[in-house]
Amino acid sequence: MYLDAILNPLNEAQRAAVSAPLVPVLVLAGAGSGKTRVLTHRIAWLIQAEHASPYSILAVTFTNKAAGEMRGRVEQILGVPPGVLWIGTFHGIAHRLLRLHWREAGLTQGFQILDSDDQQRLVKRIIRANDLDESRWEPRDVAWFINSSKDEGRRPQDLKGGNDPTRAQMIRLYGLYEEACARAGVVDFAELLLRAYELWRDHPELLAHYRQRFRHVLVDEFQDTNAIQYAWLRLIAGPDGHPFVVGDDDQSVYRWRGARVENMQQFRRDYARAKLYRLEQNYRSTAAILMAANGLIAHNSGRLGKTLWTNGEPGLPIQLYAAFNERDEAEFVARRVADYVASGNRRSDIAVLYRSNAQSRAFEEAFIAGRIPYRVYGGLRFFERAEIKDALAYLRLLLNRDDDGAYERVVNLPTRGIGDRTVETLRDEARGAGISLWKAAAARSDVQQGGRTANSLRGFHRLVDRLAKETAGLPLHEQIDVVLKESGLIEHHGREKPSQDAARGETARNEARLENLAELVSAARSFAAESTDLELPPLDAFLAHAALESGERQSDAGEDSVQMMTLHMAKGLEFMYVFLCGMEEGLFPHQRSISDLEALEEERRLCYVGMTRAMKHLYLTHAEQRRLHGMDTHPAPSRFIKEVSRDIVAEVRPRASGARAVAAARLRREQPAAPAIRFRTEEPPPPGMRLGARVRHGKFGEGVVLNVEGSGPHARVQVNFEQQGTKWLMMQYANLEPV
Numbered sequence: 001m002y003l004d005a006i007l008n009p010l011n012e013a014q015r016a017a018v019s020a021p022l023v024p025v026l027v028l029a030g031a032g033s034g035k036t037r038v039l040t041h042r043i044a045w046l047i048q049a050e051h052a053s054p055y056s057i058l059a060v061t062f063t064n065k066a067a068g069e070m071r072g073r074v075e076q077i078l079g080v081p082p083g084v085l086w087i088g089t090f091h092g093i094a095h096r097l098l099r100l101h102w103r104e105a106g107l108t109q110g111f112q113i114l115d116s117d118d119q120q121r122l123v124k125r126i127i128r129a130n131d132l133d134e135s136r137w138e139p140r141d142v143a144w145f146i147n148s149s150k151d152e153g154r155r156p157q158d159l160k161g162g163n164d165p166t167r168a169q170m171i172r173l174y175g176l177y178e179e180a181c182a183r184a185g186v187v188d189f190a191e192l193l194l195r196a197y198e199l200w201r202d203h204p205e206l207l208a209h210y211r212q213r214f215r216h217v218l219v220d221e222f223q224d225t226n227a228i229q230y231a232w233l234r235l236i237a238g239p240d241g242h243p244f245v246v247g248d249d250d251q252s253v254y255r256w257r258g259a260r261v262e263n264m265q266q267f268r269r270d271y272a273r274a275k276l277y278r279l280e281q282n283y284r285s286t287a288a289i290l291m292a293a294n295g296l297i298a299h300n301s302g303r304l305g306k307t308l309w310t311n312g313e314p315g316l317p318i319q320l321y322a323a324f325n326e327r328d329e330a331e332f333v334a335r336r337v338a339d340y341v342a343s344g345n346r347r348s349d350i351a352v353l354y355r356s357n358a359q360s361r362a363f364e365e366a367f368i369a370g371r372i373p374y375r376v377y378g379g380l381r382f383f384e385r386a387e388i389k390d391a392l393a394y395l396r397l398l399l400n401r402d403d404d405g406a407y408e409r410v411v412n413l414p415t416r417g418i419g420d421r422t423v424e425t426l427r428d429e430a431r432g433a434g435i436s437l438w439k440a441a442a443a444r445s446d447v448q449q450g451g452r453t454a455n456s457l458r459g460f461h462r463l464v465d466r467l468a469k470e471t472a473g474l475p476l477h478e479q480i481d482v483v484l485k486e487s488g489l490i491e492h493h494g495r496e497k498p499s500q501d502a503a504r505g506e507t508a509r510n511e512a513r514l515e516n517l518a519e520l521v522s523a524a525r526s527f528a529a530e531s532t533d534l535e536l537p538p539l540d541a542f543l544a545h546a547a548l549e550s551g552e553r554q555s556d557a558g559e560d561s562v563q564m565m566t567l568h569m570a571k572g573l574e575f576m577y578v579f580l581c582g583m584e585e586g587l588f589p590h591q592r593s594i595s596d597l598e599a600l601e602e603e604r605r606l607c608y609v610g611m612t613r614a615m616k617h618l619y620l621t622h623a624e625q626r627r628l629h630g631m632d633t634h635p636a637p638s639r640f641i642k643e644v645s646r647d648i649v650a651e652v653r654p655r656a657s658g659a660r661a662v663a664a665a666r667l668r669r670e671q672p673a674a675p676a677i678r679f680r681t682e683e684p685p686p687p688g689m690r691l692g693a694r695v696r697h698g699k700f701g702e703g704v705v706l707n708v709e710g711s712g713p714h715a716r717v718q719v720n721f722e723q724q725g726t727k728w729l730m731m732q733y734a735n736l737e738p739v
């Protein structure tokens with residue numbers, strides 16, 4: 001009976017993959033074909049049909065959100081108690097292992113995670129401390145060098161500078177950075193993966209233990225694994241294991257972060273017994289959307305080759321909107337969103353996708369003006385806000401006094417008379433003695449003695465020690481609440497006196513900061529309630545969560561809101577309505593990739609990912625004029641628009657102004673298939689003829705309004721009739737009735 005429940009919701013190809021024998025398996029299939037569903041059902045199958053213990057499952061997904069959903073599904077199918085399954089991201093799982101085996105991994109017990117921003121700050125400090133020119137040695141480039149070396153599994157001693165002095169210097173900085181991390185007891189994202197790999201590689205007894213335990217390893221989005229992740233996977237699976245991996249080479253979008261799509265072919269070479277399954281039916285999107293996406297990706301070379309079809313409804317054409325500028329683009333999207341919501345749709349079914357975070361601002365403004373609740377994923381994440389990082393720095397110090405980044409951040413916050421000069425001297429002393437700032441300060445004889453600065457330092461150390469002691473036994477959210485109050489952070493933000501003219505804005509900002517701090521306490525409360533991690537102390541787990549979660553928590557979580565995110569963040573997700581915005585040369589494809597064929601193909605895959613997120617409606621928008629980095633540009637429409645077959649694209653031009661009409665005419669020159677209609681007014685559409693409205697025509701039957709142009713006696717509407725297809729009609733003569 002259980003087996004039926006697992007297999008029934010699947011098609012034949014999916015069933016075959018789910019019930020495959022215990023051999024290595026590669027599922028290679030296009031977007032929306034049920035790969036993630038197959039992986040989830042496979043877990044249930046292993047437990048139910050193969051009698052695997054839930055403890056023996058290790059499943060890797062791409063985001064924490066996906067991990068949560070997968071866990072929920074499996075628990076729902078099987079009634080397994082929460083927390084037993086190890087499902088997480090590569091980083092999350094590596095972190096968990098390192099916490100459990102910090103000693104073997106050569107870490108300190110209270111080690112903390114550096115996010116990318118913290119990492120760059122640390123690199124910058126090292127560059128400065130070594131009297132190097134920051135414009136020659138940009139922290140971002142140095143961090144990139146360090147991370148990509150780690151992604152390839154290389155430590156400084158594995159690297160050779162050869163005759164290249166730049167490279168030699170990079171390697172030296174990497175070495176210095178490693179020492180600084182070790183002193184401070186911190187690890188960056190790439191380090192989590194490399195350490196976890198080395199932990200198993202260098203401790204055969206541990207590896208044997210985990211191989212025995214995790215007999216079933218499964219990986220989603222396999223096309224985006226990097227070298228170290230794949231090496232880690234091979235270690236845990238062992239030569240006789242049967243990893244189950246699913247992926248789509250057309251959706252590999254992290255090459256710039258070390259992802260190796262070649263791992264898909266490599267897998268078949270490394271596991272000669274591997275069975276290959278292909279899924280070909282797409283269940284997500286309408287035929288029109290799928291055609292558009294298939295047509296686009298056909299322009300890439302070197303693909304593994306897949307078929308993807310749907311027997312779903314044909315659906316509406318892809319809607320193309322040529323905006324005058326980015327404001328017009330955003331206002332257009334906001335209007336459409338309002339229409340969809342007015343006709344009974346949830347806001348969370350609507351996604352606005354863009355290439356880079358900076359694009360979100362125009363949409364946010366339009367949504368605020370239109371009173372449309374929205375949620376931005378990524379961007380400045382909740383946990384990256386300054387006031388939140390201040391609070392986290394105190395919490396990190398409670399666990400690890402040697403965390404120099406945290407120490408520097410709050411040693412004089414709120415102000416307690418410890419100036420830059422003091423910190424500078426402390427840094428020198430710490431570096432000289434090879435110890436942390438905390439230890440350097442504590443060791444200074446004058447800390448034992450008097451003096452104003454010494455008193456302040458001593459006061460700070462006492463505060464941190466006292467907070468650690470006082471909050472030790474408290475529930476997580478109370479612990480944080482006490483720290484916020486007693487550290488003086490709350491008072492600090494409440495009191496901060498704004499200058500006269502900026503008074504109103506500043507007050508609002510202070511309020512927002514206080515609200516965010518309050519939200520941190522409630523975040524901790526819900527985290528503790530939902531946490532399935534039984535092995536870690538709550539504060540450790542919470543701080544790791546703060547560093548690892550990828551913008552999934554925002555202060556307004558819970559309210560039904562439009563979803564806004566970059567295309568990278570959208571991987572694996574699906575939405576009824578998708579707006580793919582900023583489809584312009586230089587923006588998407590990104591300027592950097594235009595002259596590099598491989599990079600260009602990665603951009604195209606990213607566009608393919610974006611299009612295939614849409615279930616029912618897909619909009620492509622671009623602006624004729626856009627302000628980029630403070631300059632007005634006039635970008636050409638993205639080549640990706642032209643790569644989609646014109647037959648399935650309908651151009652939307654509901655309210656053209658003079659300038660807009662010129663812009664549209666330019667586009668038409670390049671894309672002659674669009675119907676050329678001119679109109680002058682900006683009046684609202686005729687009553688009852690809102691976009692998406694259902695209407696009836698005496699001869700053609702029922703249909704949905706796709707487009708409305710003009711007004712008064714000249715108004716025209718485009719209707720997609722169920723029986724007769726899409727038609728343009730003159731309002732005056734059509735006698736359409738709303739249904």
Ligand code: ATP
Pocket residue numbers: 009010011014029030031032033034035036037038248251282283284571572573574612
């Ligand atoms: P992506 O490549 O975007 O990650 P995917 O291959 O992982 O997509 P899923 O997310 O698993 O695809 O499935 C896409 C959608 O199709 C989901 O809504 C899923 O529930 C649905 N689906 C998958 N298989 C079936 C099926 N056999 N019957 C009905 N719906 C299905």
Ligand code: MG
Pocket residue numbers: 035036037220572
């Ligand atoms: Mg998926």
